[in-house]
Amino acid sequence: MTVCEAPGKVYLFGEHAVVYGEPAVPAAIERRATVTAEPRDDDHVRVEAEDLSLNGFTVEYAGGTGDRPDVDVPTPLVEAAMGYVDAAVEQAREAADAPDAGFDIAVESDIPLGAGLGSSAAVVVAGIDAATRALGEQLDRRELADRAYRAEFEVQDGQASRADTFCSTMGGAVRVEGDDCEPIDAPNLPFVVGFDGGAGDTGELVAGVRELRAEHEFAADTVESVGDLVRTGEALLAAADPESDPEPALLAELGELMDFNHGLLAALGVSARSLDAMVWAARDAGAHGAKLTGAGGGGCIVALDESDATETALSFTQGCEEAFRAELATEGVRVVEP
Numbered sequence: 001m002t003v004c005e006a007p008g009k010v011y012l013f014g015e016h017a018v019v020y021g022e023p024a025v026p027a028a029i030e031r032r033a034t035v036t037a038e039p040r041d042d043d044h045v046r047v048e049a050e051d052l053s054l055n056g057f058t059v060e061y062a063g064g065t066g067d068r069p070d071v072d073v074p075t076p077l078v079e080a081a082m083g084y085v086d087a088a089v090e091q092a093r094e095a096a097d098a099p100d101a102g103f104d105i106a107v108e109s110d111i112p113l114g115a116g117l118g119s120s121a122a123v124v125v126a127g128i129d130a131a132t133r134a135l136g137e138q139l140d141r142r143e144l145a146d147r148a149y150r151a152e153f154e155v156q157d158g159q160a161s162r163a164d165t166f167c168s169t170m171g172g173a174v175r176v177e178g179d180d181c182e183p184i185d186a187p188n189l190p191f192v193v194g195f196d197g198g199a200g201d202t203g204e205l206v207a208g209v210r211e212l213r214a215e216h217e218f219a220a221d222t223v224e225s226v227g228d229l230v231r232t233g234e235a236l237l238a239a240a241d242p243e244s245d246p247e248p249a250l251l252a253e254l255g256e257l258m259d260f261n262h263g264l265l266a267a268l269g270v271s272a273r274s275l276d277a278m279v280w281a282a283r284d285a286g287a288h289g290a291k292l293t294g295a296g297g298g299g300c301i302v303a304l305d306e307s308d309a310t311e312t313a314l315s316f317t318q319g320c321e322e323a324f325r326a327e328l329a330t331e332g333v334r335v336v337e338p
C-alpha cells in the first residue's frame with residue numbers, strides 16, 4: 001500500500017490569463033489530498049472517494065475508455081467525479097509501462113472540491129505519485145508535474161495551464177508562463193481564505209473566458225492586463241527577502257495588485273455575488289487586498305492580512321461558510337507510506 005499527499009493552492013494572481021500564456025503566481029497551502037494506491041491482481045480499478053458529493057460512494061470498474069462504473073447515478077455526474085482519478089491511473093499505467101495494472105485507490109482530502117483551491121490538481125498529483133510508486137516506479141518531480149498537467153488537460157477538454165499541478169507538485173510559490181514553470185522565493189505571506197460553501201465548474205468558466213476573449217478585443221486586452229499586473233507582482237516578490245516577514249509596504253503593494261486582479265476577473269465574468277461579498281468584507285476589515293482564487297463562479301477568495309480581523313469579519317459575513325488562515329505549504333507532494 002502506497003500513500004502520497006499533495007497540497008492545494010491559492011492564486012496570488014494570474015488565474016485564467018495563465019491559460020492563454022500570461023504568467024501566474026500560485027502558492028501551495030497546507031490543505032492536502034491523500035491518495036492510497038494498492039495494486040490488484042486483476043486490471044480493475046476500485047475507487048473510494050468519501051469526500052465526493054452524493055455523500056461519497058465506492059465504485060469498482062475496469063477503467064480505460066468505454067468501461068463505466070456500475071453505480072446508480074447519472075453518467076455525467078460519475079464522469080465529472082471520476083475523471084481526475086481515472087486520468088491519474090492512466091498516467092501511472094503509462095509511466096510504469098503497465099497498461100493492465102489494476103488498483104484499489106482511496107482518496108481523502110481536506111481541500112473543498114471545485115472551490116478554487118486546486119483539489120483536482122492535488123488529487124491528480126498525489127494519485128499519479130502513489131500509483132506509480134505502487135508499481136515500483138519513481139518519477140522525478142518535473143515528470144510527475146508534467147504527467148499531472150496532461151491528466152488535467154485531458155479532463156478539462158484541452159483547457160488547462162500547468163500552474164495548479166506544478167504548484168501542488170513542488171510546493172511553495174511558483175511562477176508559470178506557458179510551459180515555463182519555476183519555483184520562486186517568496187516571503188511567508190499571511191493568506192486568509194473565505195469559502196462560500198459552493199463550487200464553480202472549472203471547464204465551463206474557462207470556456208466562458210475563452211469565448212469572451214475571442215469575441216471582444218477589450219476582453220483579450222483584459223487578459224493581457226492580468227499578465228502585466230502579474231509581472232509587476234513578481235518583481236515585488238523578487239525584491240523581497242524570503243527569509244524575513246514581509247514588510248508592510250510589500251503587503252500593501254501586493255494587496256493592491258490582488259484587488260486589481262479581482263476587478264479584472266470580475267470583468268471577465270468569473271466572479272459571483274458571494275465572492276464579491278467576501279472580497280468586500282475582507283477589504284472592509286482592513287485586509288491589504290482580496291480576490292477570488294482559481295476558476296471562480298463560487299468557492300473561495302484569498303486575502304492578505306497578518307491580523308485576525310479578516311478571518312473574524314469573514315466568519316460573520318453572510319454567504320461565507322468557512323474562513324481560515326492558509327499556511328504556505330513549503331513542501332509539495334510527499335510520500336506518507338512508501
Ligand SMILES: Nc1ncnc2c1ncn2[C@@H]1O[C@H](COP(=O)(O)OP(=O)(O)O)[C@@H](O)[C@H]1O
Pocket residue numbers: 033049050051052080081082083084085107108109112113114115116117118119120121123200201202203294295
Ligand atoms: N476528495 C476527492 N476525491 C475524489 N475526487 C476529487 C476529490 N477532490 C477533488 N476531486 C476531483 O476534482 C474535481 C474538482 O476540480 P475542479 O473543478 O478543477 O476544482 P478545484 O480544482 O478548484 O477544486 C472534482 O469534481 C473531482 O473530480
Ligand SMILES: C[C@@](O)(CCOP(=O)(O)O)CC(=O)O
Pocket residue numbers: 014015016017018019114115116117118119120159160161162163164202206293294295296
Ligand atoms: C482557471 C485556471 O487558471 C485555474 C483553475 O483553478 P481551480 O481548478 O479552480 O483551482 C485554469 C487553469 O489554469 O488550468
Ligand SMILES: [Mg+2]
Pocket residue numbers: 118119120121164202
Ligand atoms: Mg482544478
